Amino acid sequence: MAETGSEIQNPKRGVPAGLWVRCPGCQATIFRKEAEKLLNVCPECSNHWYVPARQRIEQIFDAGTFIETDEHLKTADPLQFRDRRSYPERIKADQTATGLNEAAVTGIGSVRARRIAFGLTDSHFIMGSMGSVVGEKLARITERAQDEKLPLILISGSGGGARMHEGILSLMQMAKVSAALARFHQSGGLFISIMTNPTMGGVAASFAMLGDLIFAEPKALIGFAGPRTIKATLRMELPKGFQSSEFLLEHGYVDRIVQRKDLNTEIARAVDYCGY
DSSP states (O other): OOOOGGGOOOOOOOOOTTSEEEOTTTOOEEEHHHHHHTTSBOTTTOOBOOOOHHHHHHHHSOTTOOEEESTTOOOOOTTOOBSSSBHHHHHHHHHHHHSOSSSEEEEEEEETTEEEEEEEEOTTTGGGOBOHHHHHHHHHHHHHHHHHTOOEEEEEEESSOBOGGGTHHHHHHHHHHHHHHHHHHHTTOOEEEEEEEEEOHHHHTTGGGOOSEEEEOTTOBBOSSOHHHHHHHHTSOOOTTTTBHHHHHHTTSOSEEOOGGGHHHHHHHHHHHTTO
């Protein structure tokens, strides 16, 4: 016997997955397309969310001008390090998740028709930590900027500092990149450091704080040790907003806080102002 229309049970149609995102700051629920249109900035509280490295490059550079450098460099396993899984397994997992070979991407491109040398770290690749390849790529792009007399822009997104999986080989990257930047500075080069959330550990303690100009995104966490560690060590209440980009601007460690939508304009303005 055929079923009547009243007897047919149609499944309920839910909201398709992925249409909405939740702001990590104010917890507001936002239509994903609106968030993408705003460059992953919350329309309610102006919280600047994480942006993948490739997407950030698209936001900053003139279309089709960015050419990646040293993308062939790959991380070795000098200590044969293992915690819950081996270091090569961890590298492979993050390569699959992010589409990157390493936590740093470097290259040459144009921002508002100004040719610049560029590097950035991605916090979703082992927390953007400085392994041997990250340090090597950043040192090489700095040296290329010096050779070709280009302004250098480095964007930091690292909560991991030096990468423990490589031991002293990781720690020495702080000195190597800092030394390359010192030579670049002595040659008269312009280095603009841009700090995003989070910029911590060895990255903050080395190249991120060495900029001739230091920009930061709003409400970014910036520092060496985290606020919980400092609070537990000092056993005292920390000032409101401690280690935020706004706090650092007030105390002279940051030159300007720049909204993400204005970043390429501010880069071009700074490059022109400094005579490049």
